[in-house]
Amino acid sequence: MSEEQLDLLFDRKRQDSGEKSPRQSAPSESQPGPANDVEKPSALREYAGAIHIHTRYSDGSGDIDRVVTAAKKCGIDFIIISDHNSIKHKLKGREGWQDNVLVLVGQEISPKKNHYLALGLDERIKPHRNDLWRHVAQVQEKGGFGFAAHPISNGRRLGQAKVRPWVSLDDERIGGIELWSYMIDWACGLSRYDVKELIRRIKNPAEAIRGPSDELILEWDRLTRKRRMPVIGGIDAHAKRYFFGRLTIFPYEFLFKTIRTHILAPAFDGTLQTDKLVIYEALREGRCFIAYDQLYPANGFNFKCVLDDHVWNIGRQFPFQPGMRLEIVSPREADLWLIKNGAVVHKSTDRKLIYPIHSPGVYRVKAALNHKPWIYSNPLYIRHKTDV
Numbered sequence: 001m002s003e004e005q006l007d008l009l010f011d012r013k014r015q016d017s018g019e020k021s022p023r024q025s026a027p028s029e030s031q032p033g034p035a036n037d038v039e040k041p042s043a044l045r046e047y048a049g050a051i052h053i054h055t056r057y058s059d060g061s062g063d064i065d066r067v068v069t070a071a072k073k074c075g076i077d078f079i080i081i082s083d084h085n086s087i088k089h090k091l092k093g094r095e096g097w098q099d100n101v102l103v104l105v106g107q108e109i110s111p112k113k114n115h116y117l118a119l120g121l122d123e124r125i126k127p128h129r130n131d132l133w134r135h136v137a138q139v140q141e142k143g144g145f146g147f148a149a150h151p152i153s154n155g156r157r158l159g160q161a162k163v164r165p166w167v168s169l170d171d172e173r174i175g176g177i178e179l180w181s182y183m184i185d186w187a188c189g190l191s192r193y194d195v196k197e198l199i200r201r202i203k204n205p206a207e208a209i210r211g212p213s214d215e216l217i218l219e220w221d222r223l224t225r226k227r228r229m230p231v232i233g234g235i236d237a238h239a240k241r242y243f244f245g246r247l248t249i250f251p252y253e254f255l256f257k258t259i260r261t262h263i264l265a266p267a268f269d270g271t272l273q274t275d276k277l278v279i280y281e282a283l284r285e286g287r288c289f290i291a292y293d294q295l296y297p298a299n300g301f302n303f304k305c306v307l308d309d310h311v312w313n314i315g316r317q318f319p320f321q322p323g324m325r326l327e328i329v330s331p332r333e334a335d336l337w338l339i340k341n342g343a344v345v346h347k348s349t350d351r352k353l354i355y356p357i358h359s360p361g362v363y364r365v366k367a368a369l370n371h372k373p374w375i376y377s378n379p380l381y382i383r384h385k386t387d388v
C-alpha cells in the first residue's frame, strides 16, 4: 500500500466513525503517514505482534488452533506464522481474524543458508539450493517482501543443525532484517555438550537474553547510512518437545510474551484484507519498534522528530531542517540511548527525552531496564537535503 493509499485509508476511517476496530489499542501520540513531508493530524494506533512462528506444517509442535489459543491468552494483536517453505495455512483459508487475533501467514524460505522470511505472497516459493538472490528476487517479483531471518547467529539449537549466517545483507532487494530473535539470542554461544549451561538456560531463560548481536547491529548501522533498512523482532517459535512431551522449549504461550514487534498504524477495521495491508505496510516501512515485553510491556513507547506542528514517525526518511527536535517517550523510566550513525550521542535514565538536533543523521533509540535490553527502535533517517 502506498502512502497515498494509506492517507485514503485514514480519511475513510475518519469519515466512517461507526467502524470499530476489533481490538481497541491505546491511541499513540504519533501522527500518520505524510503528504509531501508534512504529517496529517490523525491518531495512529499501536499494535503488538509475534513474528516468526513454526507449526506442524514444518518443524513446530503445535497446530494452528493451539498457536491461536496461545496468542489470545497472551493478548497480542497479530501473529505471523512462517513455516519452513510452506504456506499451507493460507492455502487452507486459515489466514484472518481468529478469536480476536489476526493470523497472517508468511513463509520462511529455508535452504541451508540465508533463511528469508517472505511475507505477502499467495504462493509458496520452493528453495533452490542456496540461491539467495533467486529467492529474494522471486519474492519481489510476486509482489511480496521479506526480511533476512536470524542473519548472524553462532548458536546451536537443540537437536538442530547450526543456523548459518547470511552471505551479505548489503543489497537493496532485501526488504529488512530480523534484528532480534528470541530463540537465537537464547541459544547464542550454547554448545550442545555443555549440559550444565543448557539446564541453566532452560531454568532461567531470561538470564541468557543479551539482545541482538553486536556484529549485526554494526552491520545494520552501516547499511542505514546508505538506505532505509527496516528491522523487526522475531521469536522463531518451534515449541519443540523433549522427554515424551514433558519438556517444551519453549511453549508458544511463553514465547508470545517475549519479543514482539510493535507497529504504529491506522486502526484495524476488522477485515483481513485491510488489516493485513496495514501491518505489512508498517513492517515494510519500518514504522515499528522491537520490544522484549516480558521485561515490561513497551506499549506507549514513541520516538519521533518534531518541527513546529510537523511530526515524522520512526522509519521515515526526510531532509534535515534547523529547529528539529527528537522526542522519546518511554512507558516507564529506562536507560535510553540516542544513537546517531551508529554512535551514542546521548544517554540518560528517563521517561521522556527531548533532544534538539543540529545536523542530519540516522537516529535510533535503544532502551534498557535493569541492564537488560528492552527496546530497539527503527531509525529516523534525517538526510541532507540533497540526499532525499
Ligand SMILES: [Zn+2]
Residues within 6 Å of the ligand: 108, 110, 115, 149, 150
Ligand atoms: Zn531459520
Ligand SMILES: [Zn+2]
Residues within 6 Å of the ligand: 052, 054, 108, 236
Ligand atoms: Zn524459523
